Amino acid sequence: MRDLAELLRAGDTVVWGQGCAEPRTLTHALREAASAVPDLRCFVGISAAEDTVGAAGLGFKSYGGGGVNRLLDDAGRLDIVPSRYSDLPQLIAEGAMPVDVALVQVTPGATAGTYHLALAAEYLMAAVRNARVVVAEVNHAAPHSPDAPMIPAERISALVEVAYLPTPLPGGPRTTGTAAIGAHVAGIVSDGATLQVGIGALPDAAVRSLSGHHDLGVHTGALGDALADLIAAGVVTNAHKTRDTGVSVAGLLLGSEALFRLAHRNPAIALRETAHTHDPAVLASLPRFTAINAAIEIDLTGQVNTEVAGGRYVGAAGGALDFARPAMLSPGGGAITIVRATAGGRSAIVPQLHGPVAVPRSEVDWVVTEYGAARLRGLTLAQRRERLIGLAHPDHRAALEAASPGAGEARRADSQLQPEPGAD
Structure with missing residues (x-):
């Protein structure tokens, strides 16, 4: 794969698959590229890569505070997009939330030269359609979903072949109640x-x-x-x-x-x-x-x-x-x-x-x-x-x-409506 820094421009916004779909090879390369390409911004979902979100030189925005995003918020480095989840693809497509570079984890398709998104489709496919640059991590150890959206090879600017178990994110512990x-x-x-x-x-x-x-x-x-x-x-x-x-x-x-x-x-x-x-x-x-x-x-x-x-x-x-x-x-x-x-x-x-x-x-x-x-x-x-x-x-x-009742709330369940003072 080409050096990721060669594909980036100053001021670019980069998005990648969230949670288990995070392409760790590419996010690690992004951390290294941040020292060479100024003013990079990242749109992150639920993130597990503490090393990436902690990298100097990267700005971060997200739709939420899941995963290690809370560390970013504590450090004053997270800017929230207060959007309904369903709106994210349209915001990307219309340029209201622009994406310049998409980093994706994929698996090989049944037809040579095609790839399927691995572990996540959601708003990531909108990013693939609208990004200037798409970089793919072909993970041969990732689960292959035959019905996942397909990306043709011509849409991919660069790719790297890897084989590692995707980041597992098991559910939280069972607690009282x-x-x-x-x-x-x-x-x-x-x-x-x-x-x-x-x-x-x-x-x-x-x-x-x-x-x-x-x-x-x-x-x-x-x-x-x-x-x-x-x-x-x-x-x-x-x-x-x-x-x-x-x-x-x-x-x-x-x-x-x-x-x-x-x-x-x-x-x-x-x-x-x-x-x-x-x-x-x-x-x-x-x-x-x-x-x-x-x-x-x-x-x-x-x-x-x-x-x-x-x-x-x-x-x-x-x-x-x-x-x-x-x-x-x-x-x-x-x-x-x-x-x-x-x-x-x-x-x-x-x-x-x-x-x-x-x-x-x-x-x-x-x-x-x-x-x-x-x-x-x-x-x-x-x-x-x-x-x-x-x-x-x-x-x-x-x-x-x-607690005092609010507007429109009867003071007692059996109360009778009374006219306002001076009302006819």
């Missing part, structure tokens, strides 16, 4: 449902609680170890999906070596672009489409913060909103927001959010904590307050009950 949360979710999800599952320990716990279900389907942004276990066990069959019947669809594989083995040359697992995985028309058409996503905190009206905790940017606007509305439009479907009742001794059910609203209260359906599940759709603000306080940790309920 996750089993109870999973049990409540299991009571909501029906047999035959098609699942979208967010990233993190709580969504993993919710998925692991579904081992007794039947004929589940998968249509999700990221497919991790918990879903892979259900696929391997035959719990996921995708038999009831009206699109991609018999196939689990994901934009990104994010897990361990066991996931890689399951996905390798498996026609029942397909990697698709964000335009398909997050398409509201596709999602709403799937019977019993059920979205399961975690929150950092929820206020007493149902507003959801998925971005900021304790003044740190740790999450993302992400895809929670992308999936919520289609899930509620799907026949028999629904959106489940899960949150641990306390974090660091503080209540996650709060009178007012400490971060931005990622999911407005009008788009919130089910809320689940260790203490139960409540469906908020159709409830008044006063009724929501009552239900959400019941989901809070008992130690925090009195303080929540003492």
